[in-house]
Amino acid sequence: MIQLNIQNETSRLRSVILGTAQSNGPVPKIEDCYDPKSIEHIKAGTYPKEEDMIIEMEAVAAVFKKYDVTVYRPEVIKDCNQIFSRDIAFVIEDKIIRANILPNREKEIEAIRYVWEQIAPENRIILPEECHAEGGDVMPWNDYIFVGTYSGDDYPDYITARTNMDAVIAIQELFPHKTVKSFELRKSNTDPKENALHLDCCFQPIGTNKAILHKNGFLIEREYQWLVDFFGKDNVFEITKEEMYNMNSNVFSISEEVIISEKNFTRLNTWLREQGFTVEEVPYAEIAKQEGLLRCSTLPLIRD
Template sequence: MHIHVDSETGRLTRVLMARMNDFVLHEPMNEVQQRYYAVDAPRPDRLKAQHQAFAAALAAAGVDIVWAEQRTDTLHQVFVRDIAVVILDTLVVCALRQPLRRNEPRALDGLLERLDAPVARVTEGFVEAGDVMVHGGCLYVGQSPRTDARALDWLRRRFGDRLAVTPLALAPPFIHLDVVFCPVGRDQAIVHAPAFAPEALALLRGRFRCLEVDRREQFGLATNVLSLSPEVVVSPAHQARVNGALRAMGLHVVEVAYDEVAKLGGALRCATCPLCREPVPAAAGQGTIP
């Protein structure tokens, strides 16, 4: 199986997802779960229905879905993004910090047997791929409670000769880069500005035309979208203002209901691990390093 990812927005042709058949509620692991689990806990039937509808939308768009192995010891498996990331031609198997999630990378075993590509396992520190983005010649790495300096150094040694490894420190309580920042289109991004220090925010504003979202929108996962191409983005239907702003920026927005899944603290990007994207032509002016 061929893999290659060098951007967040190149045309998506193959993606890894995980079914939710064995999902059960568990001890809350993030502020969104802490908010909802006590007063409006997500319903398994609605979770599965929304997740299946999202997968159907991807399949209808011509995306080849590879399903991770189902395991009864990985109850949070829906957020398959965190367990692995394709960086250029290499699949990186991540090291998850939360004990409840440590078994999740085992769901990759069947996929690894099919790959015709290098596989690198993180052997130092912790990193979850919600903190990792390849885009415009950069490898952006969120420095968060889930990804530490040792893993950043590992990524720099492994990929620093081909990509500009760019750490972005996150302020509490944000636990992943993709809940506060996501490139879209050719030179745009959705950003929650308060999550970043001034110098990091200046860097992002210098490289992208930023659509900034407020705390309410961020809490509802407005940044956690999935691009199908530089022209098309899939976004949660409940983010009406953001979706309108994306359309005003010239993007075609495919809306899917995902508010029930968002109660878990992740949305569309979290639930997908792109395995293959077509390169975006350099002439498109996409997010190159100044």
Template structure:
């Protein structure tokens, strides 16, 4: 059996599902892409190739294994994008939440069914029909659960709105002892630099009490300010619009000391090293063209209590 448990973003990682780029198939048609960054690269002829993405993910897997993490990979579904395992499920405390996601992605869960079969069924929670919530928007952080979402007018308007108000309310009901705090995100179906696809595209806690943040990813200034007040200005690393576009906040913590970054994030790497972090660098620039990065491609199953 797998003992699922996650209470924050940075406690020592024991087990994780890392997505796979194998079998991803051909470049999608422009009409089938559902985020602006993918559309940009399809139109420019620079959409990533399967072989390059497989190489990037193997490099990430090696880093995880070097740190004694048990790594599960999805069973391959041909001609299907299974890179971003974060969205097809997430763990909060000892519960595995099975969300409802874009209908174009509903088959993805089959690739990890063999892992779900190892989890006590009493610990698996399926969300109700009206709830939309994706793992990229959900961040357990000690006594909090931070959730990126869109109010109805934005949720109905943008395909890049992935979590609705009902998603926030569902988590508040499911975890009544936690402070569930929602953050409305700025969305754009057409301009990648104006689009925070998920909360982890503009914010992520690291270490014990620090975080990476992009102010303009947040639609409501007071909600952004809530995080500034909670973490303290001196504990935040602010990133620029271009760095947000390159996915600088979408790093991945193996522990409070070890952070995995895309190898080109030199400014961020320098700041983290100055603050005493061990920085593991992996090539992930091709995968970033699909508006997702390291956190997006992981589904942590167990972190230390």
């Protein structure tokens, strides 16, 4: 059996599900895309190639091996994008919560059933149907659970709105001893520079007390300000609109000292090293074209 344990985003990682780019399928049709960035690359003829994405994901797998992390991979489904394992489930404490994701992604969940079945049944949670939640919007942070959401009446119009208030309430009920803090995110189906697909596209805690933030990803300034005050201005690395578009906040922590980051994130990586972090740089620019990066393609199961 797998004994899950996730209290926060940065404790030492022991076990993780890493997505796969194998048999990723042909370039999707524009009408089948889930986000504006993929559409942009399809139109430009720069949509990522499967072989390039496989190389990028293997680079991450190699870093996990170096740090002695147990890695599970989804079973490969022919012609299916299975890169973003964070979307399909997430772990808080000893519970795995299956995400209610876009209906045409159901089979991605089947591909990790062999992991799901190694978890005690009482710790496998399936939210009620009206609760929409994806792992990119959910961040356990010790006594808090941070959740990105969108509560506008036009929620159904946004394929980029992935987590609703029903899910926020359900998570609070599951973890009554935690403070669930929700943040309204800016959504756009058409402009990737004005769209925070998930909370981890504009915010991520790192180390023990620091954070990467992008102000424009938040719809309500005081919610953004709450995070600045919570971490302290000197502990926050504020990324630009261009850096958010390139997914600079979507790095991934192996521990409080070690962060996997994209090799082109020069300004961020320099700052991280100045703060004393070890930065494991990997190529991930092709995967980033689908509006997801390192945190999106990993589903942590056990941290110390």
